[in-house]
Amino acid sequence: SQQGEEDPQALSIQEGENATMNCSYKTSINNLQWYRQNSGRGLVHLILIRSNEREKHSGRLRVTLDTSKKSSSLLITASRAADTASYFCAGGYNKLIFGAGTRLAVHP
Amino acid sequence: GAVVSQHPSRVICKSGTSVKIECRSLDFQATTMFWYRQFPKQSLMLMATSNEGSKATYEQGVEKDKFLINHASLTLSTLTVTSAHPEDSSFYICSADQGEGGYTFGSGTRLTVV
Secondary structure, X not given: OOOOOEEOOEEEEEOOOOEEEEEEOOOOOOEEEEEEEOOOOOEEEEXXXXXXXXXXXXXXXXXXXXXXXXXXXXXXXXXXXXXOEEEEEEEEOOOOEEOOOEEEEEEO | OOOEEEEOOEEEEOOOOOEEEEEEEOOXXXXXXXXXEEXXXXXXXXXXXXXXXXXOEEXXXXXXXXXXXXXXXXXXXXXXXXXXXXXXXXXXXXXXXXXXXXXXEXXXXXXXXX
């Protein structure tokens, strides 16, 4: 099973630009999480936002959550080449269901 | 912080053989673990929820006789891919539920069936 689509599926930007990724989900959630995955590697947990929160910040990351629309967004500010990776949202109740993911490429 | 060790990281097996993948929580107890499969350039698909001391709960479309899950202790869950075929080649990742929305992931196992 999988959450809804992530938008965009792929994003290509220049270093220093901001990257915004959107996620829609289908299931009920008690929180929503964002993960990063470098090609063929394990997952890195980025940030968790609880269902009663609307916005959360962590360093260059900003996450929003709209439970009425079942959607979330991840903003990476001042992107770096090292941010190149796939980004996934994941949520659920007592288990994590992943979204389709966005492949981000940041060019020097 | 919490660590989940997944072993092996890579395995190549012949078609028709079985492969066992281990997922171990190193510094915490996990009554619940999860197994995911990821095909190239795709997302993680939840295969099953592994519960310590009871039968695993499989997601729709996942063959329970094909993917055997055993969660015999609070720190170890195993996934056995039985009678593997080339279409089972994939990246398998486990995670452990730490509670309160926290999940720790293993580093994954790349299975290649030849």
